[in-house]
Each structure stands twice: as structure tokens, then as C-alpha cells.
Amino acid sequence: AQSVTQLDSQVPVFEEAPVELRCNYSSSVSVYLFWYVQYPNQGLQLLLKYLSGSTLVKGINGFEAEFNKSQTSFHLRKPSVHISDTAEYFCAVSPPGTGFQKLVFGTGTRLLVSP
Amino acid sequence: DTEVTQTPKHLVMGMTNKKSLKCEQHMGHRAMYWYKQKAKKPPELMFVYSYEKLSINESVPSRFSPECPNSSLLNLHLHALQPEDSALYLCASSPLAESYNEQFFGPGTRLTVL
Numbered sequence: 001a002q003s004v005t006q007l008d009s010q011v012p013v014f015e016e017a018p019v020e021l022r023c024n025y026s027s028s029v030s031v032y033l034f035w036y037v038q039y040p041n042q043g044l045q046l047l048l049k050y051l052s053g054s055t056l057v058k059g060i061n062g063f064e065a066e067f068n069k070s071q072t073s074f075h076l077r078k079p080s081v082h083i084s085d086t087a088e089y090f091c092a093v094s095p096p097g098t099g100f101q102k103l104v105f106g107t108g109t110r111l112l113v114s115p
Numbered sequence: 116d117t118e119v120t121q122t123p124k125h126l127v128m129g130m131t132n133k134k135s136l137k138c139e140q141h142m143g144h145r146a147m148y149w150y151k152q153k154a155k156k157p158p159e160l161m162f163v164y165s166y167e168k169l170s171i172n173e174s175v176p177s178r179f180s181p182e183c184p185n186s187s188l189l190n191l192h193l194h195a196l197q198p199e200d201s202a203l204y205l206c207a208s209s210p211l212a213e214s215y216n217e218q219f220f221g222p223g224t225r226l227t228v229l
Contacts, residue, residue: 044218049217090157094214096215100163100171
């Protein structure tokens with residue numbers, strides 16, 4: 001079975017500073033990896049995903065993530081954050097295969113950007 | 116149209132009431148999902164529909180009854196709910212029910228059970 005660990009429940013950062021949100025997964029098989037963002041009182045929106053190929057994945061709103069198989073990590077980064085990036089960020093994994101495979105979410109990291 | 120819409124945005128109901136949540140998408144997606152999200156927690160999968168057929172039921176109590184009348188619509192019928200069922204209910208869709216597909220989420224219905 002797969003599991004996802006987001007060790008940081010909350011990450012405070014100043015506007016225009018860089019940020020890294022950590023995600024580690026546990027799986028005995030290869031997985032697909034996703035980062036979703038949830039703004040206050042909204043649904044989730046996909047930031048980026050890794051299926052295969054280049055380990056550096058670029059997403060929307062200036063975010064990127066790097067897949068590291070040896071460390072089973074998929075950390076999310078942004079070089080300069082804005083106030084509007086304040087939100088909850090969820091890392092998720094899904095095993096490849098045919099048919100529906102359940103998306104397993106981490107517990108989330110709240111990014112708090114202050115002026 | 117690249118969005119999933121959900122109605123109502125908010126719902127307050129008593130434990131004896133019957134109500135329904137509605138979800139709609141016009142992206143031609145053939146997979147639709149219901150999730151339940153408690154405060155400060157990740158979404159929990161409840162149901163998956165693929166080609167209008169119920170594919171997954173994550174052991175959800177029978178007081179929650181899903182329905183997929185057509186490929187664009189997904190309903191969740193609620194009856195005799197408990198206060199602990201209060202949560203944000205999210206609907207999502209994806210092109211197919213395959214694990215590599217992005218899921219598109221609606222804004223959710225915030226349900227309060229009194």
C-alpha cells in the first residue's frame with residue numbers, strides 16, 4: 001500500500017522569499033505523484049504531476065517539483081512566493097495500472113505568506 | 116468550459132431531513148468522484164463513477180446514496196445524517212478513471228448537520 005508524508009503542517013514565509021514544501025512517499029512499486037493546492041473555501045486544483053521522464057516537473061503559478069526515486073521524495077518549490085500563494089498544499093500518490101487506482105493524499109501543508 | 120460546478124454552496128439540515136447535493140461538468144469526462152473533507156484534513160474518497168456506473172464505494176454508510184443520471188451529472192442524496200457527517204463535500208471529474216489522469220475538483224458544498 002502507498003502512503004504519503006508531509007512532515008510540515010504549516011510553513012510560514014515572507015513574501016518574495018523562496019519556499020520548499022516537503023513530500024515523502026512510501027511504496028513498493030512505482031507511483032504517479034501529484035501536488036494539489038486548495039485555496040480557502042475552494043476545491044483542489046492541480047499544480048503539477050509526475051508520471052515519468054524528466055525528474056524536474058514545472059507546474060502552474062511558478063511552482064516546480066523534483067522527483068527523487070532514491071529518497072522517495074517529491075518536494076515542491078517556488079523561488080519567490082506571493083501573498084496569493086497562501087493556501088493548503090496536498091501531495092498525493094497513485095499507483096500506475098489499468099482501471100481506477102485510488103489517489104492517496106498526504107495530510108497537507110498550510111503555506112502562510114506574510115508581507 | 117473547464118470547471119466542475121456544485122450546488123448548493125452551503126447546506127444546513129436536520130438529522131431527519133432528506134436533501135441532495137448536485138455536481139455538474141461539461142468537459143466530456145467519463146469519471147466522477149465524491150469526496151468528503153473534514154476541517155484541516157485531506158479529502159477522503161467516497162464514491163467513483165466510471166461511464167455512469169458505480170465503480171468504487173469506499174464503505175460509505177447507506178445514508179449517503181450516489182446517483183449518476185448521465186455523463187455530466189452526479190448527485191449525492193442525503194438522508195438521516197448524523198452531526199459527524201458535517202463536512203465539505205467535494206465533487207471531482209477526470210477524463211477517465213485511470214490513475215494518471217488529473218482530477219478536476221468543484222468548490223464543494225459545506226454541509227452542516229444539526
